[in-house]
Amino acid sequence: MKDFTGKTALITGGNGGIGLAIAEGLGKAGADVAIWGRNPEKNDSALATLCDQGITAHAYVVDVGDETSVNDSFTQTVAEMGKIDIVVANAGIPGDGSPIHKTSLEEWRRVMAVDLDGVFMTFRAAVEHLIGRGTGGALVAVSSTAAVHGAANNIPYGVAKTGLLGLTRGLAVEVARYGIRVNALSPGWTKTDMTEQGYGWDKFREATTTRTPVRRWGEPEDMVPAATFLCDPEAIYHTGQNIVVDGGYTIY
Numbered sequence: 001m002k003d004f005t006g007k008t009a010l011i012t013g014g015n016g017g018i019g020l021a022i023a024e025g026l027g028k029a030g031a032d033v034a035i036w037g038r039n040p041e042k043n044d045s046a047l048a049t050l051c052d053q054g055i056t057a058h059a060y061v062v063d064v065g066d067e068t069s070v071n072d073s074f075t076q077t078v079a080e081m082g083k084i085d086i087v088v089a090n091a092g093i094p095g096d097g098s099p100i101h102k103t104s105l106e107e108w109r110r111v112m113a114v115d116l117d118g119v120f121m122t123f124r125a126a127v128e129h130l131i132g133r134g135t136g137g138a139l140v141a142v143s144s145t146a147a148v149h150g151a152a153n154n155i156p157y158g159v160a161k162t163g164l165l166g167l168t169r170g171l172a173v174e175v176a177r178y179g180i181r182v183n184a185l186s187p188g189w190t191k192t193d194m195t196e197q198g199y200g201w202d203k204f205r206e207a208t209t210t211r212t213p214v215r216r217w218g219e220p221e222d223m224v225p226a227a228t229f230l231c232d233p234e235a236i237y238h239t240g241q242n243i244v245v246d247g248g249y250t251i252y
Contacts, residue, residue: 013091064118136179188246
């Protein structure tokens with residue numbers, strides 16, 4: 001287990017699924033944790049889960065698709081937590097399942113606002129803060145294997161997650177001089193609220209499980225070892241990369 005004592009981590013979409021698992025992992029390793037989420041009830045539940053484990057945590061109601069919400073919430077988070085050393089941009093939403101010729105521009109922009117714009121705006125605020133502090137830091141964008149194998153009937157989501165890989169590479173080059181590392185984490189099929197419908201569809205679950213060499217879907221906790229590595233302040237030579245955690249799905 002890495003030691004994050006003295007570090008403060010912000011996890012967007014940290015009130016459930018992969019985001020909450022990462023928040024728990026970082027908190028158990030000693031970090032103070034701030035979680036952002038749009039649902040107040042889920043925020044309260046996640047906060048209770050963290051605090052019950054002795055983790056110092058705060059929760060904020062934030063819409064990462066809204067620029068004012070991101071900027072104001074980042075300022076508030078820093079004011080209350082004192083600083084931010086690590087940002088895991090995990091918040092994301094799926095598309096509505098429409099094929100491309102039935103996808104409206106409104107739907108396209110709805111998904112992009114959260115899954116791509118939200119990461120851009122969160123990282124923008126974080127970079128300004130980290131450069132000002134001059135102590136370096138770690139940024140992690142949670143992408144998806146949909147950026148590798150494509151996402152039929154979910155094109156906006158797949159495109160947004162592909163865009164995160166470009167954001168990761170470009171920003172890693174731009175901020176390396178400040179000691180800020182930027183990497184991406186791409187989960188495969190993982191059991192979360194977002195994927196509940198797919199997992200509950202027997203034919204789809206069986207097909208994706210059969211194609212996965214480890215023969216199961218991932219659990220949110222499966223993402224924690226890779227995520228904590230990407231956040232580790234000792235991993236100073238690792239930047240601009242994407243770690244795929246998918247049980248071998250994309251190579252089979």
